[in-house]
Amino acid sequence: MNDHQNESDPNMQWPKKRKRKEKKKDKIRNAKVKDSPADLHGMWYPTVRRTLVCLSRLYRCVDRPIFQGLSQEALTMCIQSVASAAQAISAKKSPIDGELFQIKHLLILREQIAPFQVDFTIKEMSLDFSKVKTAAFGLLHKRKRLFSLGTNNALLEFLLEGTPTVREQLVDSRKEVDKQLKSSCEAFIQHATKSLATPLLAFLDKGQVFVSMQTEVGGNVTLAQQPFARADIIGQIVQETQRLIKNKLPVIQRSMQLYLANRETEFILFRPIKDGSQCRHCTEIETLPHVLGFCQHGTLIRNTRHHAIRELIAKSLPSFYEVHQEVHCLAKDGSSRRVDIIAIDIRNDRAIIIDPTVRFGTAVEQPAAVHEEKKTIYDPRIQYFRDYYHI
8 A cells, every 4th residue: 555655646756857867968968969848847746846937927818916915825735835846855754855845846937937027025914812812811801890890890801802903014035045045055055964974963063062161260271181182083083074975976976966967056055064064053154253253052151251251351440430231221212231330430420331242353344343332332321421410
């Protein structure tokens, strides 16, 4: 039963069909005969092909507002179908096969809907019933006031407070295709990098954890003193990583050629894997500014560094300053914030707001730009400090 289902399932048959197609292309290439467009379209996943054929026929037959609504629904369902097929391929073969399948067909969708001169954005209306639930619980607790004749009548409060809220949401099919494509590419890069360099990545993670712990507790033990960081262990890790690259890299490249069949796309997608430019802890490009200032994995270290600098500045201020740290304040619009340091000169009742900022240097003008940025944050809060400290 299961074997019969697998043989008839188009999700499972697509990679096999693609391999047969590649063999056929090799024979045709040797005979110097090019593929016809119809033959290429025949290799598209059926849902993608039928969706695009349907949209191309409707484009000239119906009014634009009608086409926009129909195309949004059709593309949404097509994206879901491709994602479902990718999951089935990932379960049957490998995650890399499923992700390459999804990347291929999302690229086809993005390319084929580009000529349509319409806005794929529609407005969806929905009702939010969260207030109804809260109001219903309140009604149960106020049963004694159901028949009250005053303004605190429980039934009246339920009707006023439990009204569903109308919410508007803009849905853009083009952006959804791009979003899914970006997610699939990031997942593929992550899986491919992990399969090629698992031992090395595990060592780097362990080393990062050790360094973070030492920074937090202020220890003086070095990484080289740890058993897992001995020279012979690192040598074994490097050799194992080289062996994985030698064995698995050709397989990944063949899979990319099989699914994508486009050298330029293969190059763009493979470059982050080759360069190792994707951050080991998130999906951004791993650069020194990203690691030192933005990656969420280093938040604890950055906060510890920031607090240490704040303490040093606060202790180094002259004695005629009354120093307050981590001070809560309000802006004119009611928004709240914490100020790192406010130093009040007791000689003349003047104060200085100090916000230590540690950023990776990128330009000569950066200090002035950061100063202006901080002014826009704290200028609306100056009146609050004047009133609170009488300065």
